[in-house]
Amino acid sequence: KQEVTQIPAALSVPEGENLVLNCSFTDSAIYNLQWFRQDPGKGLTSLLLIQSSQREQTSGRLNASLDKSSGRSTLYIAASQPGDSATYLCAVRDFGNEKLTFGTGTRLTIIP
Amino acid sequence: SAVISQKPSRDICQRGTSLTIQCQVDSQVTMMFWYRQQPGQSLTLIATANQGSEATYESGFVIDKFPISRPNLTFSTLTVSNMSPEDSSIYLCSVFFRDLQYYGYTFGSGTRLTVV
Numbered sequence: 427k428q429e430v431t432q433i434p435a436a437l438s439v440p441e442g443e444n445l446v447l448n449c450s451f452t453d454s455a456i457y458n459l460q461w462f463r464q465d466p467g468k469g470l471t472s473l474l475l476i477q478s479s480q481r482e483q484t485s486g487r488l489n490a491s492l493d494k495s496s497g498r499s500t501l502y503i504a505a506s507q508p509g510d511s512a513t514y515l516c517a518v519r520d521f522g523n524e525k526l527t528f529g530t531g532t533r534l535t536i537i538p
Numbered sequence: 539s540a541v542i543s544q545k546p547s548r549d550i551c552q553r554g555t556s557l558t559i560q561c562q563v564d565s566q567v568t569m570m571f572w573y574r575q576q577p578g579q580s581l582t583l584i585a586t587a588n589q590g591s592e593a594t595y596e597s598g599f600v601i602d603k604f605p606i607s608r609p610n611l612t613f614s615t616l617t618v619s620n621m622s623p624e625d626s627s628i629y630l631c632s633v634f635f636r637d638l639q640y641y642g643y644t645f646g647s648g649t650r651l652t653v654v
Contacts, residue, residue: 460642469630469647470581472539515580517643524569524634526643528581 428453430518430529438535443506447532449499449516457519460526461490461501463512470515473501478521506536540565540635544646551621551653558617559649561631566611572604575628575648584629587614621653 429452439445449459458477462470474483474490476499482491489502499516513533517526543562551557561570569588573581584604585593593606608614618625631646 458642462645467628467648467650469544470632470645472642472644475642517581525571525583525586526581526632530580 428456428518428520428527430516430527432514432516432529432532434532435530436533436535438537439506440537441506441508444502444504445506445534447501447503447514447534449501449529451497451499451518451527453520454494454497455521456494457521457523459490459492459499460517460519461488461499462515462517464515464531465512473514503534508536508538510534511536539637539640539642539644540567540633542631542633542644542646544631544649546649547647548650549652551651553622553653555621556617556619557621557651558615559629559631560615561613561646563612563633565635567633567635568611569634570608570614571632571643572606572614572616573630573632573645575630577627581630584616618651621651623653626651626653 431450433448456478460475461473464470476483476492487504492499513531515531516529541564545560572584575581583596584599585595587593587606587608589608589611605617629649632643635644
């Protein structure tokens with residue numbers, strides 16, 4: 427059974443800093459991995475999706491990497507802004523399966 | 539990406555009653571997924587709904603408690619039945635969508651349910 431873990435559970439950094447969020451998964455036979463952000467009490471907004479054959483994806487200030495063999499993904503946020511404050515979730519889709527297994531989330535606070 | 543309209547956005551309900559949550563998608567999709575997010579927790583899949591067949595429930599979730607309808611390729615409902623305070627959660631629907639510009643899962647805005 428796939429298990430997804432995110433460390434740290436919470437992170438506070440000053441505005442302008444670069445930061446890295448981590449996601450680990452136990453079964454490397456994944457189809458893809460998707461990063462989301464969730465604002466308090468709201469739904470999920472998709473940030474980046476990495477296919478199992480890819481090593482990284484970039485969108486603006488965000489860069490997500492995937493190392494399938496070690497069961498890890500990272501989300502890099504450059505030049506952080508207060509608007510980046512949210513909970514970040516990674517989710518894994520396994521081969522032969524349409525559903526997602528979610529990580530525990532990292533609550534990010536950017537201090538102005 | 540596909541746009542999902544989810545209603546209601548929030549509700550406060552008395553224990554023992556039922557609430558039906560609706561999700562309308564602006565594109566036809568094969569599967570719709572229903573998730574629960576308990577306070578301070580991550581998302582847990584409740585069931586997968588295909589049009590024209592019964593929903594497939596995950597371990598720990600049963601049809602009597604969470605009946606699901608999927609009458610067509612753009613609409614689904616989740617009912618939370620005989621509610622108790624432990625059902626207080628955010629409920630979200632999701633679809634997998636692909637077009638020329640988007641590939642991935644999309645979520646509704648969620649329904650925040652409080653049971654008193």
